[in-house]
Amino acid sequence: VGRTQKEGMSWDVAELPVYAGTERKNSLVGGASLWVLSGKSDAEYKGAAAFLNFIHDPKTALFWSTNTGYIPVTKSGFDFMKSNGFYDKAPYKGREVAIASLTASEPTEITRGIRLGNFTQIRAEFGTQMQAIFANKVSVQEGLDTLVKNGDAILDRFQQTYPGKTLP
Structure with missing residues (x-):
């Protein structure tokens, strides 16, 4: 600015x-x-x-x-x-x-x-959804619901990357 x-x-x-x-x-x-x-x-x-x-x-x-x-x-x-x-x-x-x-x-x-698999991708998705909410492109609930859905998909991909592993 x-x-x-x-x-x-x-x-x-x-x-x-x-x-x-x-x-x-x-x-x-x-x-x-x-x-x-x-x-x-x-x-x-x-x-x-x-x-x-x-x-x-x-x-x-x-x-x-x-x-x-x-x-x-x-x-x-x-x-x-x-x-x-x-x-x-x-x-x-x-x-x-x-x-x-x-x-x-x-x-x-x-x-x-926070310690989370694929954290940077989840953080990017959070930023995307917050921008959409603040720009009134979606309702708060819609943005948060999309964040949960997309965040879960990101976590699923992380889990598939390390199947059966216990990470520190």
Whole structure:
């Protein structure tokens, strides 16, 4: 919006609304993750530790967020960016709302994250249906029903990919 903003146009960033009387919960994080697996050499673990220390550095968070649009993955990174005025001006103004959304409440069994086969495809389907709902192309119920139907089909495909397997 900011890059296409016309003179006199005013806009801002906000969290999605919740129904009156409903307690706001934190949003789910997107799903990208890094793993350090067992069975590696000491040298590989030292390399992994050095990399994790690098991405944990607040200056790396600033570089990464500035160049990719991603949010910082540590509180120290967010605090560093905030104290240096990162969120005070365009094009970064408003990005702190993502952090507020992710930290709106203490994580629970339901809100601490999701581990789901073919998660990225399900997330894409969720986005498609939410756009259709918000654009008034379908009713809320129709969009959610379609999401369930298509999401179940995606999960069925995942299950067929790993028949008889117990995944960690």
